[in-house]
Amino acid sequence: MTTQNPIFIPGPTNMPEILRRAVDMPTMDHRSAGFEGILQPALAGVKQVLKTTTGEVFIFPSTGSGGWETAISNTLSAGDKVLAANNGMFSQKWIDMCQRHGLDVEVVAVPWGEGIPAARFGEILAADKKHEIKVVLATHNETATGVISDIAAVRAALNASNHPAMLFVDGVSSIGSMDFRMDEWGVDVAITGSQKGFMLPVGLAITAFSPKAMAALDAATLPRWFFDVRDMRDGYKVNGYPYTPPVGMLNGLKLSTEMLLDEGLGNVFARHARIAEGVRKAVSAWGMELCAVSPDLYSNSVSAIKTPAGFDANTIVTHASDKYSVSFGGGLGDVAGKVFRIGHLGSLTDVMALSGIATAEMSMVDLGLDVTLGSGVAAAQAHFCATA
Numbered sequence: 001m002t003t004q005n006p007i008f009i010p011g012p013t014n015m016p017e018i019l020r021r022a023v024d025m026p027t028m029d030h031r032s033a034g035f036e037g038i039l040q041p042a043l044a045g046v047k048q049v050l051k052t053t054t055g056e057v058f059i060f061p062s063t064g065s066g067g068w069e070t071a072i073s074n075t076l077s078a079g080d081k082v083l084a085a086n087n088g089m090f091s092q093k094w095i096d097m098c099q100r101h102g103l104d105v106e107v108v109a110v111p112w113g114e115g116i117p118a119a120r121f122g123e124i125l126a127a128d129k130k131h132e133i134k135v136v137l138a139t140h141n142e143t144a145t146g147v148i149s150d151i152a153a154v155r156a157a158l159n160a161s162n163h164p165a166m167l168f169v170d171g172v173s174s175i176g177s178m179d180f181r182m183d184e185w186g187v188d189v190a191i192t193g194s195q196k197g198f199m200l201p202v203g204l205a206i207t208a209f210s211p212k213a214m215a216a217l218d219a220a221t222l223p224r225w226f227f228d229v230r231d232m233r234d235g236y237k238v239n240g241y242p243y244t245p246p247v248g249m250l251n252g253l254k255l256s257t258e259m260l261l262d263e264g265l266g267n268v269f270a271r272h273a274r275i276a277e278g279v280r281k282a283v284s285a286w287g288m289e290l291c292a293v294s295p296d297l298y299s300n301s302v303s304a305i306k307t308p309a310g311f312d313a314n315t316i317v318t319h320a321s322d323k324y325s326v327s328f329g330g331g332l333g334d335v336a337g338k339v340f341r342i343g344h345l346g347s348l349t350d351v352m353a354l355s356g357i358a359t360a361e362m363s364m365v366d367l368g369l370d371v372t373l374g375s376g377v378a379a380a381q382a383h384f385c386a387t388a
């Protein structure tokens with residue numbers, strides 16, 4: 001197994017050498033003045049990436065899933081009602097977490113490959129005259145199916161019925177790769193992790209709370225200790241954590257946000273869009289289709305590619321790993337065996353993407369699929385030639 005090749009799973013993503021070095025720090029006394037110079041720029045950088053001026057950022061030693069738990073446990077009480085769509089593995093897991101916390105989840109089942117049904121949400125919210133729904137959950141980018149949902153439309157559905165429910169958005173596989181506007185979209189809790197758009201190792205749950213979400217902290221009675229945002233807020237006031245902070249990871253995050261902002265968020269999103277389109281051009285050249293049912297839903301961070309009926313898509317993933325030491329994502333849950341996924345987010349160039357497309361092609365040809373070597377690569381090359 002060589003470690004030379006880039007990775008094409010939709011997280012953890014490829015780590016730039018400079019970020020690996022930033023994370024690898026000598027031990028620092030986290031109660032020394034030096035920590036302030038890491039913590040505060042990291043918090044400020046995340047705010048800019050999230051496009052929020054009013055949100056408060058809280059970063060926990062955890063993963064994206066810990067961000068989900070931070071959001072719900074700090075703002076809700078057992079029996080509270082939340083509204084969510086199940087349109088993929090990640091939205092489904094967040095629903096499961098809510099149910100295990102004793103929340104009453106109104107689940108809108110959506111065929112996997114479709115987005116959040118904002119119009120249906122609008123009907124449900126309008127019918128909820130007593131305002132029993134406390135929170136609407138939204139998975140911005142469903143990583144299992146490669147589907148991006150329209151968060152502005154979910155916000156508009158809330159506003160149309162003057163519904164006071166908060167809007168919590170899982171941006172784990174969108175933030176830092178696709179546009180995310182916390183303030184403009186009225187997001188009350190935004191959630192991500194360190195290992196996707198931020199190009200870092202796994203290890204941080206990154207959250208941001210709106211003033212409205214902050215105002216809900218004291219009334220919420222779900223048990224929490226490790227993820228209590230109030231303790232974290234008090235810690236930050238004196239440049240500390242309620243426990244030992246992951247200093248190296250925070251140092252990495254400080255640098256990662258600098259890198260994203262130096263490149264320019266618009267340029268970062270345009271790079272992801274261009275590379276994603278190159279992958280999609282390759283998929284069409286192979287005569288295949290995406291799991292995402294329409295172009296407005298195509299994710300610029302991951303493509304889930306449907307393989308012919310009767311063919312186990314996971315064999316592409318194991319074969320590419322065994323023979324070429326290149327990793328792709330398998331299908332999850334309802335689409336297991338039906339799709340394989342090419343992650344194209346984080347630290348990625350056109351040239352790297354071409355190597356992934358070429359390897360997927362070699363694997364599919366090895367496995368006897370009706371794909372011509374070079375067809376997808378040529379389609380992506382033409383796109384990159386024209387747009388780079």
Ligand SMILES: *Cc1c(COP(=O)(O)O)cnc(C)c1O
Pocket residue numbers: 011063064065066090139141142143170171172173193202
């Ligand atoms: C990766 C991912 C998660 C889970 O994050 P972990 O860091 O694995 O806990 C949640 N939601 C989405 C959309 C993801 O892509």
